[in-house]
Amino acid sequence: MPAPLHAIDINDQQVRAENAVAELLSALGRDVTSAHLVETPRRVAASLLEMLTPRDFTMTTFPNDEGYEELVIVRDIPFHSLCEHHLLPFRGVAHIGYVPGDRIVGLSKLARVVELFSRDLQVQERLTQQISAYLTEQLAPRGVGVVLEAEHLCMTMRGAQAAGAMTTTTSFTGVLSKDNPMRRQFRLAGDLTA
Ligand SMILES: Nc1nc2c(ncn2[C@@H]2O[C@H](COP(=O)(O)OP(=O)(O)OP(=O)(O)O)[C@@H](O)[C@H]2O)c(=O)[nH]1
């Protein structure tokens, strides 16, 4: 029986990435046949593929039978991603809030949506907007708030070497997009300055 197409793709990507990592190490003057490095191309390729492949999930929602009209906030969702400029990690926490419409979402799905878009080559601004747009599309909520706080290793470990610098990005839509009481509630509950 032939292997599924997806399996062939992953295998092909792994092999090509391994070869490229071996070439990279060689270009950096390293001996890829040494006992310590001989398995490194395989490990690096597998790590990158793992970090760039989101896990599948079902976006479970429930009817908002009780007519809940207030904010739902999940804060301090840890995430990590890879910056598309340097292929170095940026990592931090996401705070997600929404005001339900006709459906409420399984809370864990908010963390899974963060992962869905963070396992990619990203910039923090796009990641923030993608999370916000996806929740808006999936839940048709009255409003969405997304705040991401992250350290970019490309900025703290190298280059500017701005140790401790944190970047905050936000997306507010619907009833959270204006400076109304719910927006203030989101900021207070999340202990946010954004
Ligand atoms: N807006 C935005 N910029 C990012 C993000 N991640 C990394 N960067 C920036 O992308 C920029 C790339 O700029 P370049 O000048 O081409 O890169 P570089 O020569 O390595 O610059 P330095 O990092 O300043 O040494 C840098 O300023 C990074 O800090 C992000 O998520 N959003």
Ligand SMILES: [Zn+2]
């Ligand atoms: Zn970077």
